Amino acid sequence: MKVLYYPGCTLKTNAKAMEESALEFAGELGVELIEMKRWNCCGTNFNLTTDNFMHQLGPIRNLIRVQEAGEKELVTLCSVCYATLKRANQKFKSEPDFAHRVNFFMDEEPDYRGEVEVFHFLRFIKDRIGFGRIKELVKYPLDWLRVGCYYGCQVLRPEDVGIDDKEHPRILEDFVSALGATPVEFSEKIECCGNFATIAEPEFVANRAYTIIESARKSGANLIITSCPLCHFNLDRSQVLLRETFAGFVPIPIMYFTEIGLYALKGKYAGSSFVNNLIDPKPAIKM
Structure with a gap:
């Protein structure tokens, strides 16, 4: 295809x-x-x-x-x-x-x-391939991972362009389940990461990231995935500032959804994956 x-x-x-x-x-x-x-x-x-x-x-x-x-x-x-x-x-x-x-x-x-x-x-995969087919292709089930699925706002709102229900989306959770991992629910998964405010107000975006990450952590997540490069950037980069700001803050790695998908199918990641990550995901996914 x-x-x-x-x-x-x-x-x-x-x-x-x-x-x-x-x-x-x-x-x-x-x-x-x-x-x-x-x-x-x-x-x-x-x-x-x-x-x-x-x-x-x-x-x-x-x-x-x-x-x-x-x-x-x-x-x-x-x-x-x-x-x-x-x-x-x-x-x-x-x-x-x-x-x-x-x-x-x-x-x-x-x-x-x-x-x-x-x-x-992500929606194309669901509609044209099906998560059932992905489950059949998985060779390395990620059964040790508890994954927070972070949507942000752009893929869900406004409602007429969203890829899933704007209040209770499940498409990322269904994707993660097909890979053998356990998706965890957390309250901040559909809240905005701060978007382009990261350019002018990095402290504001860092505070947004803190709220999102701590929400996922309290629900038991040891990894967060996104379907958006900007969300990935804001959540990953903000954690450097958060470590300096909040005593005892422990970072959580952020991955793009196809990176974790590729690992479940091939037991590897793409050659340049994580080169720009400030929080290294490899320990979380046992690479």
Whole structure:
């Protein structure tokens, strides 16, 4: 099975290890993620502007590239990219006046027809492969791990673009269970990690991370997984500051979901995995 893949900026810079693990994990599932051509930034930073029209053009242009390739499905690995692309696509499909205005404005591009479907890779796996199939492929069950599944906000809200129930999601827990590990419930799993506030207010984001991590720890987690590179960055990097701020704070390693999936299937991790982690996950997963 082949499907077009939108990497986005982070997966090509600070999160290349996550991209590597996702591509290898996909291959183990019989899926070839083919990087789309001529992609541009999803446009998430422009969501901070007051012009609701202009910040939709970047994601729509990416969907035009998919249309030009003759494809109708697009997979992303980043929750922020997913939310940006999905929301723009939904708006285009549901608001004819907006769709007309977009195509009129981008007069040097082919008209977008609204026929592309955007998937987060986690949801694509559930819908196209099935967690039952993953369970069959597991060669190294992770039965010693108690995993906190952290969603954050971008993949769940708003409701019409979320990959699961916005209040009681289970998709990551079901994925973890298929790998043989035990998912643990914790109250902060759907709360925001602080998002891009990490640039200007790292102390605020560190406090958010502390609340999230301690919630997972009190529920018995010895590892936290995410489906978002930005959440991964904030939760991992903040723990350096937290060790300096809170006496007795014990870090918990953070992993991207395909990294733990690859280990369960192959007993290894992708070559560059964890190179950017400040909290080393290897002791937790007994590497």
